[in-house]
Amino acid sequence: MAFSVSWHTLLDELEELPGDATLITPLSHNRFQVTDVQEQRVIIEFLDRDIDETRPLQRDQFETLYHRITDEPDGFELDRLPPDADPYPAVLSVHPRFEIDEDRGIIVEKEGSTTSQLLDDEGNSAEEDRTEPDLDVYADALLLVDALERHEVDVLEDVETDALVNLYTLLSDVQRNANDLRQAVADVLLNRLHHDRPVSGPFGSVQRTARRNRSLKDEEEVLETLEDAGIDRERVLGVDRDKVDDALEVTELSADDVYDIEESEYVRKAEVDEERKETRLQGLKDQLAGTEDEETEELRQEIEDLERRIDELTSFRTGSEIES
Structure with a gap:
């Protein structure tokens, strides 16, 4: 499948997310939300940072990650990511064909249903139901x-x-x-x-x-x-x-x-x-x-x-x- 097809599928999935949907990065475990979805980039906002809260994630970087994943049948190792790059696989996990396995430290392309880095409602309400x-x-x-x-x-x-x-x-x-x-x-x-x-x-x-x-x-x-x-x-x-x-x-x-x-x-x-x-x-x-x-x-x-x-x-x- 060409990356352009997967990219637009990902954008569609991101557009469907609720406004308060929260994702978590697989390496640093930072929480963030998607604030804007554009043709060439995705804008995210970190919830646990005092500075540099807002950050654009560029399409060409997603494409690089996409090719690395699809070239690795056993999954791409997350520790090979450059520093501070783990929001990319977290966002990509919203795509129905990509899944992060934190126990194995990989992101992999799969057939059928997959899980994402989205925190569920229970996780989002942890502050209220401590x-x-x-x-x-x-x-x-x-x-x-x-x-x-x-x-x-x-x-x-x-x-x-x-x-x-x-x-x-x-x-x-x-x-x-x-x-x-x-x-x-x-x-x-x-x-x-x-x-x-x-x-x-x-x-x-x-x-x-x-x-x-x-x-x-x-x-x-x-x-x-x-x-x-x-x-x-x-x-x-x-x-x-x-x-x-x-x-x-x-x-x-x-x-x-x-x-x-x-x-x-x-x-x-x-x-x-x-x-x-x-x-x-x-x-x-x-x-x-x-x-x-x-x-x-x-x-x-x-x-x-x-x-x-x-x-x-x-x-x-x-x-x-x-x-x-």
Whole structure:
């Protein structure tokens, strides 16, 4: 099929979209809407950007993408797109023959029905029908925000001891649960990042990196290899801490005899009153649900902002046109 036919089919499909229809880019997960459909270009407006909200997508760039897709029977890999070019496949997915598979990281031409990058009505009304995420870090973060608002923490020395204990406990819980969620997010992101290419979001950027962990081979093999290279084994033999500890257990020596020991003190969380935390958390929820004064509305807005920030931590933006 000639591109001109597919192009006019795409334009027809875009013209039929409701005015509030929202699409999402497959790489950066930016939301945008189509504001104008012209013969040579499509005008879009990003919903998550403070600058450069409006952008024209040119027909010749769609044609380049079209040929790349049709030349690849197994699909065109999205990570081969130039920086900031993922609105193009998102718009092209509105065409009935093109579909994005985010799990495989491709856009492919298909026979029969396909899906698009259009957010459904439920996705568009998420702001109105927000639900509490079933995450430990969410509940602890909500309690922490409440505690920070009730105490003057600019000068910690002036804060009562029980308040400091509560703050330390909540900070510890938030840190632990946030790190668990961070690792879970990282595991998913790892499958979406390609070729060490940075991907940006509203609050920062991430990049796929590699780490090398080294462990010595069999001790005798290492020593023989070094000796063959002219290195005396005495040069690399040293004290093994584990072996020293084993030796201490079968001798009358103390740790002081072989270790320089420095003692330091620190604060450690001993226990958490989960019932008390849950009672306070439920009180915050009941307070929000049962009153409608200005102060409560402000607290509700702060909680919604907190939820939004947590949601947006997984929203990413890449670098702008598809080159021929």
